[in-house]
Amino acid sequence: MQALRSKARELLATKTVQVIIGYASGGGGRARAVFVREAAKADALVFDDSCQQNLAVYFSKPEVRKLGKAALVATPAALRAILQLAAENQIAEGELLALAVGGDDVVPLATFAAIEAHVAARDGDWSAAEKEELQKYEAMGLEERRRFWEEQFSRCLKCYACRAACPLCYCTRCTVECNQPQWIPVPAHDLGNLEWNVMRAMHLAGRCVDCGDCGRACPVNIPLHLLNRRLIREVFTVFGSRSGRSAKGDNALSTFKPNDPEDFIQ
């Protein structure tokens, strides 16, 4: 934490960046995002296990962009988000400095290549608990799964916190907001909720960087990240690609191979 604070002070003092986007202590033992613009205030920065939010989401917020060049306190998921945003031409090289955190150390990563290398060196499989969580649902029968999700989605408020919290949901006008004709129903009734959640998952397929913020943001605790997880695995096992690993190249669903599997096609 001290390393982080002194690095932040240095970056601000030398005017290398204008703002450090990091974590500060928040309410109820939670951490919250903080935007430090003066070296003197760098002591507000913290980093511990409560710091889970993917701060890369703030790159798409105009008010934050206006603050100038930013250094971002980046969890592994945030680093992946940066790479994915770069691959989708949302961040240009040199527009930001990533401060990779983990343990007591802080590693400044100025280029996409450096971020790619950093991510690659620490890339791993899901934890046993994460795998188990997914398997728990897959082990259910089809009907049981259907009922599970019907109940979950019946609680959805359509507050779009999942969308707001997602660093990859950066569209200025979402499909749900296209209303001539109204494509996804606005009302938060059962059908509207199902269609919204299917659409959200589909539009993130091959792009989701697996930070889990959608599930964490949900005020009614729908495990939304599971949908994304399931598709991450599908994309990886079938197409062999994982998003958020490279600042270049196409997403799994905006490209193809002529010999992609098609055993399900008659």
Add this chain to the structure above:
Amino acid sequence: MKTGFYPGCSMKGSAREYSESLLAVARVLGRELPEVPDWNCCGATAAHNLDHDLALALPARILAAAEKKGMDEVLVPCAACYSRLKVTRHELLEDEKLRQRISGLVEADYRGSAKVVNIIEWLAAVPDLEKLVKKPFQRKVACYYGCLLVRPAGIVEFDRPEEPQSMDLLMAKLGAKPIDWAFKTECCGAGFSVSRTDLVAKLSGLILEDAVSRGAEAVIVACPMCHLNLDLRRPNIEKRAGKKYDIPVIYITQVLGLAMGLPPKKLGLQRHKVAVKFAPAESPVPGVSAKRGA
């Protein structure tokens, strides 16, 4: 893979040596060939000329029995039986209503999991067959397929119907030199085997003549009918042609057995009408008299 064996009538009678040599070879290959339980006549050639249902019911019963026994495939060495079983399988699987009707007739349900294979297919599937060759069969051979092994092409879906190659390839593996000749699939006259022996003599004679004129030392067959016409009817052939042919007619399994170094007697070579003169000298084949003795 569980393979069943359907001998049919020939293998138990006129073509005993085909059966003997097959089983001898199978032993060396380490393959078990249990007979299809309670098998019956395949219906060739009489049934399908007279009654379509009967022609399908007889093979259907055999196939159902094999399937019930858990056999994945049924080896049918006789080309006529092979044809009947193969055609039946094809027709039943193409037409669900027909399948149900025939299943009702024989009171046994055939669903298609037991497949039908001929002798060439079965041998071609043996891996590294050439490694078992101890005494290469270094003879020029005419591979004679006859009419039923490769036809009708759309049903048997095996080899090229006009210019088959599978037996030639198999022979080459055993050290033989298959000749290029024109009568591989020409008719031997089997349909007239009893009624018009003169025609058999003519048609089979043409086959022998072409094989001999192209330097073949043996005709290789995979069908008891072919063998019967080319071997047992040899006097008729010679009488009509006005010349002698001493080219022997040997079953594919016998050639394999010889190449494996099995004793000729185990392969039933002594049962042929036309002596196989080049069989290993240490056990001369008695030829005619032996056949009669059997």
Add this chain to the structure above:
Amino acid sequence: MNSMEKDTRLIGREALAKLFAQWLGEGRRILAPKQSNDKVDFAEVETPGEVSLDPVQTGQSPKGALFPRVEELFSFPSRDGRVELRERDLAALKPTVVFGLRPCDAAALAALAAIFNWDSADALFSARLAALTTVGVACNRCDEYCFCTSLGGGPGATTGSDILLTDMGGGEYLAEVISEKGRQAIQGAGTLFQPALGKDKESRLARVEKAFDLDKVKPALEALFDDEAFWVEQSLRCLGCGACAYVCPTCACFDIQDENGRRLRCWDSCGFGLFTLHTSGHNPRPLQSQRWRQRLMHKFSYMPERQSVLGCVGCGRCSRACPVDMNILEHLRAVAEAKP
């Protein structure tokens, strides 16, 4: 109310169960905080045993009983080119008891009613309100997000409740019957109650400290209106989702949608960028900071001005639900202390 004597009694847990049974028998449905998965929210219950009063607050407010997430206003089925207009059958609305709402939630009903019945009375809302009886439960605990006392409310406030219960410990509740509706709800159930015998709820109530001076908030907001930097700073980490509005007991923004021959009213939020998007493409509030300002202004300036009621009751739900830990109490403090 003035003419009425204060009606205070005691009721035990078992008697409460009989009261529930009576309500059900009268054809009412009972909505109460109920544990489902990992959340406690208002849902239909039949016995007090199903009710969970452990958390300081439910995740969502009880406003859905009056203003559902999605409700049909009327329908217009068409057949062979003819369109028929069908009004909603208000008589068919089921009488409802909301049990276990906190005093802040009860106070919120007045704010909701003020909006729906502002210039003209909303028939559907009013019909639902008429069929609603509120049985509040006073707070004996609070958390860091609670600030009802700063807004004139309190953990034992009776405003908005038809009956207010206070857990006196030992399975006993002090019941204050506040309104005529409350009296009707326990009609014929007199034997279930015992005299209060001078028992006092005050000792049982949570201590919610006053956090700021409300009188300063409205003038401060008005003075800060044009201070863009202030609002940007306040809302930097806000992501603009609708979680705060959707859990809020007083937020009443709605959208109208026609769907399959039905006109639906559904929740909306002024926090969404599209909320104010004009057909022309112009958006008077294009930035999140402006929308955050709107949220505070509406609750603490416009509503007191127009409807003479605060748009906030200090329940703290928005702060608890916010994915990025926006804490309305902090913001109000900052407003009250700001020096524009």
Add this chain to the structure above:
Amino acid sequence: MARIGVFICHCGENISATVDVVKVAAEAARIPGVAHSVEYKYMCSDPGQQLVKNAIKEKNLTGVVVAACSPRMHEPTFRRACAEAGLNPFLCEMANIREHCSWVHEKGEATTQKALDIVRTLVAKVKKNKALEPIKVPVTKTALVLGGGIAGIQAALDIANSGHKVILVEQAPSIGGHMSQLSETFPTLDCSQCILTPRMVEVAQHPNITLHSYSELESLDGFIGNFKARIRRKARGLDEKLCTGCGLCMQKCPTRKIPSEFDAGLGLRPAIYVPFPQAVPNKPVIDREHCTYYRTGKCRLCEKVCPTQAIRFGQEDEIVEAEVGAVVVATGFDIKHGDFFPEYGYGKHQDVIDGLQFERLASASGPTLGEIRRPSDGKVPETVVFIACAGSRDPAKGIEYCSKICCMYTAKHAMLYRHKVHHGKPYVFYMDIRAGGKMYEEFVRRAMEEDGVQYVRGRVSRVYERNGRLVVKGVDTLLGARPLEIEADLVVLATAGVANAGAEELAQKLHVSYDAHKFYAEAHPKLRPVETNTAGIFLAGACQAPKDIPESVAQSTARRRRFILPASAASSARAPAPTRPSRRRSSAAATGRWSRPWPRSTRACARAAAPAWPSAAPNRSTSRASPTRRSMPRFWPCWNEVNAMADFNPKIVAFVCNWCTYAGADLTGTSRMKYAPQVSIVRFPCTGRIDFMLLLKAFAGGADGIIVSGCHPNDCHYSSGNFHARRRWVVFRGLMDFLGIDVRRVQFSWVSAAEGAKWAQLVNETTDRIRRLGPFADYQRLRGQGVG
């Protein structure tokens, strides 16, 4: 308020025999927004069209639905009629109640109901249609002609003579094609080269023609009027500007025993060669596979002898880019080679040859200088057997069609043989004589009657060699079906005409469709026989099907007219077919990626799941809202009523692409194959445009099962839409399963325009499967659930 006119066609009895058209018209009149509904015997006839025109004017119609045949058949007809009556043609839609209904279902109430459903769907669509104006596209007034055979030469000359630029690309070292290999031509027996070579020279010298011989098309992008072609000029190994064509290099080349392609393998050529003396251009190429220098690193003799130092061993392929307005595909055909006829000893016996080889034997410029001598020993054959239909009309060989040219050239061959070998005995084995054409029948008669060619009606079972002669075993079916054996010296097989080996690959580069035999498909077999489905790409000659010379030439000339019409205008008009909804339009579409970096482009994520529209889409036009998406909601209510019927008849929605599966389903109808009537077909430009959400919408609307079908991989009209779709389906299936939705309810398929039978089978199998799965009530119940 919409005022839609519905016009139901009986199509003689094609529709009215199975569909109660009177009832459909009556029911259609009750659809909201329908102001006029009538039926008529032949809607496409003049009086029929007049009905439409009058109604538009009298009833002040705002839209027209013609319920008749496939839009692929008569959409242009009725749109034109509407335009003539003052209604924007894009407010007219076809309801396909013939190919997709009356022809594929049995007579009955279900079929009538289905026809009505189709009408309802299209009424809903027309209501949402917008008046569109044709899109003006500036035209590059240059034509690209692929293939320098007679068809390509003729097309190039015709277009060039009309004053337009032409780029002619030929893959061989010389233009001329198969015609240059022919000896004489039927039915006049005039010398093929004598009529062809002047035209070849004309091509070379024409100021409007740029010739790229020894070149291939690398890629073609763009759309009508604005194609961009990349042409690979293969390295000849010499500088064409310096080479004078003196031929010294060829004379000195030490590697001389290479079978000549031009002589069909019967003659020999050196490693540096021109295919034939009259080659255009008359510049040799170095055959690097055989050249001693390329094989061993030594020799370079040609370089030494070349008087102009034109040899360039290090030369590399060159890519030439060209902008063209239209493309004429005239890549020709091939004949079946190889071990296709083992029973005839073809490829085994030297003296069993094919028709092209016989042409070379008979040609004065051929390896025998026009003397008929057999390849094995050079003897003049005493008996020659010609076998017609070698492969053609033989389903067992996989070629069901008639190769069309063989009857005539076989008669010609037999005749030429008799003219050159007077005592020779020619036999022709044939199935039927097909000699339709001016002077054709007379020509065959002449062969039989004047030249004494023995015609034997029967098939040959086997040809084998015996004692140096070929034994032809056949049967004479006219003389008592007796087996026949002829001892011949030479056997000539009229092997089947087939598509070129590279036909499929080229079709995929051009995005044109082709049939099961890889022959290119015309836009309409009768009405648009020289166009492909891709606007601006035309067909000429035998790449479409085997054709003789006059037919190829006639078609090439026709093509010129098709080309000149658009080319003579400053711009061409394109139908504004909606292919993408407008909001998806952004600079991203051009690059396949979205715009960078700030502000964020609209709905970038939606494009990730419904990826960028292929930039090479030849038919891409400016955007309009997707009509199919708009017409969805109104489609469903009628279903729910049907659903309530006692017996469970599953409702199945088929989302199909316009180019392959829709056409395939049309073929099912044309072939009168029957399938279950529960399927409703919704037409899309491409499977790449079928949003996964549509599938959910269909389920919510009452569908129990869904079919999604498009072009096979590599066949996509927009080159890669189906590839993108396939990836999305994989992911969507994974998600559906995870959400507890049975993936068996959605059947994905590839059905090409040629697979009418597969379409019927697909529908039937899917219907059966869905029937077993039962109604999708779990999903349909969601509609309306959760409203207070």
